[in-house]
Amino acid sequence: MSRLEESGVTERYRQGQARIGARLSALVLGSWRRTFRPTDIQGSAAEWIDDVMPAVRESRGRSRRLSGAYVRIIRALSIGSTLPPLDAEGPTLNATTLGDLADDFADELDEPRRRYDNGPTRVLIDADDGWPDSDRESEDRRATVSLSVTGPVRVRRYANELDQRGRLDDPDFLRDLARITDEAGASAAGAAGREALMGGRDLVHGLAETDSRIIGWARVPDEDPCWLCSMLASRGAVYRSELTARFRNTGRRRFDPEAPDQYHTNCQCVPVPIYSRTDWIPPESLRYQRDWLRVTNGLGGAEARAAWRQYITAQRRERRANT
Structure with a gap:
């Protein structure tokens, strides 16, 4: 038998969250292609939103439950104690085993x-x-706005621009409208995947207010992260004081390229809770830490981010050329 270790658990967790987002994105895109009509943007947009929101809620719940099972096992491996079961009602046991936690984790991963x-x-x-509590009404509003802006609103904006140059009986106009509709559908599908994964991400970040033993987070990217994700991963452990101060001082969630809780559309990063300053840190983060110091030596702010973006973009281009 093998040992249960943090590195293996974390990679299974990241892959499981990626699957949740990918499944929802595929479902939302399929619904878009069946339901949305660019000749009836308002009516078909409402029909499409109504069709996909139950799946968004279900996927967000799955992401949250998977994060809960992951936190319980990673906390136990790190400091030998864990949290009560997520959403438990009534009294709970005062102890469990690593094996039971592993079983719960496997169940959430299917x-x-x-x-x-x-x-x-x-x-x-x-x-x-x-x-932390979840505000499902607020989460629904956020998801509805995100889907609307990336999908129907995007089609309406470009359709209005095209309408100034063509007519509905113009083949070029119709071809451009079809292309824009396809692009908006893909964008909305990616946004839906992001909203699903925010269920788990919000849970982990929210532990700053409810788990006295957590001291921070590290970011685990996928195998080919963009410049922003790799930059944030290079920060290593981000301690709870930084995140809680950011929430209290600025509110959630204006985009800030330096914020540890930022996740763009199609991002597959997951936050990993840190319970000890000697905790396991993902090897990718350590590598990006070294690269960041080398690439941005003598630079700061926007100049450092620009140099890093150029470096990561070149690396990704080289990897694609060699596959």
């Missing part, structure tokens, strides 16, 4: 349960700590 040689390890449950 994976077969595995046996581990450290599975019988006893883990205390910290009943005084808990989980």
Whole structure:
């Protein structure tokens, strides 16, 4: 039997969250192609939103539950204690085992349960700590706005521009409108995937207010992150004081390229909770830390970000050329 370790658990977690986002994106795009009509933007947009929102809610819930199972097991591996089950009602046990936590995690991943040689390890449950609440109405409003802006609103804006140059019986006009509709559908599908994964991301970041043992986060990117994601991953551990101060001083969630809680459309990064200054840090973050110091030596602010963007873009282009 193998041992349950932080690195393996985290990679399974990242991949599981990516699958949740990808499945929802595919579903939303399929609904867009069936439902949305650029000749009836207002009517078909409402029909499309009504069609996909139940799936958005379900995927957001899955992402949240997966993050909850992940936090419970990663906390246990790090400091030997864990949180009560997510959304538990009534009294809970005062202890569990690594094996039980691993089973819950596998269930959320839709994976077969595995046996581990450290599975019988006893883990205390910290009943005084808990989980942040979720505001489902606010999350629904955010998702509706995101889907509308990236999908129907985008088509309407470009259709109005095209209408100044063509007519509905003009083949060129119709061809351009079809292209714009396809592009907007892909954009909205990506936005839906992002909204799904925010269920888990918001849960992890919200632990700043509810889990007394958490000290910060690290960002785990996918295998080919963009310049922004790799830059944020290069920060390593971001401590809770920075994130809580940012929320209190600026509110959520204007885009800030330096903010540790920023996630763009089609981003597959996940936040990893840090419970000890000796915790495992993803090797990708350590590599990006070294590269950042070398690439941005003597630079700061926008100049440093520009140099990093150029460096990462060149690396990604080279990887694609070699595959």
